[in-house]
Amino acid sequence: MSETEARRLLRLQRKLARAQRGSNRRAKVKHAIARLKARECDRRKDWVEKISTVLARRFDVIGVEDLKIKNMTCTAHGTLQTPGRNVAQKRGLNRGILTSAWGALAERLGQKAPDRVVKVNPRYTSQTCSVCGHCAPDNRESQAVFRCRACGHQADADVNAARNIAYAAGHAVSARGGLPLGGPANREPQPVLLRV
Structure with missing residues (x-):
């Protein structure tokens, strides 16, 4: 509204x-x-x-x-x-x-x-590190920042949780990886439309 x-x-x-x-x-x-x-x-x-x-x-x-x-x-x-x-x-x-x-x-x-x-x-998807798997409540510094206490990995909290969900779903991806200035990017599989 x-x-x-x-x-x-x-x-x-x-x-x-x-x-x-x-x-x-x-x-x-x-x-x-x-x-x-x-x-x-x-x-x-x-x-x-x-x-x-x-x-x-x-x-x-x-x-x-x-x-x-x-x-x-x-x-x-x-x-x-x-x-x-x-x-x-x-x-x-x-x-x-x-x-x-x-x-x-x-x-x-x-x-x-x-x-x-x-x-x-x-359960614990927002507190678990997507890199090393360390799970602790202290990993979640704030609503937006995730910093692993074990390996030092830092990321956006929602992105880290989404990666954990993807791993749990059995479909681990690093979507839209690639270089900051362009280059190849890892993306989800896209449907292919064939015209016959």
Whole structure:
């Protein structure tokens, strides 16, 4: 959802809170909110369809983490006896995960490339070095930086985790390796279209 749409949704929700229950004005505002949310849902579905089609056409093996999204997005409110902590941050994280449609993308990939999608156990993929295999929580310096404490290998944390997922899927690649100024690059196998 864009910033403009988010502001419009907030305005409409405030308008809905002020509207009298059962009035025509309240029904119109509810209809406007539903249209805005439906547009966001359609946009998300369109993105999933396009990305899954591109991935299914381009790659022979697709490795995805077998994430338990329902468990990841559970509430942090807690109970009266043990109230939750960092509830607002958790709410924002949940919103981001659900907006990204991870589950829908993995599901559509499984439908479009049924024999080529490999689900990998996500345990320790972001803490394991893709070069030497050393696994430690200290390897992950920050959200973006990975530095191995054993061999000194440094890389982007997401790239390192993606390599670990590729190794676990049985398809180890060093995609787009090559020289910085050009030259040969290691790439995923591309489909060959033959015209007869």
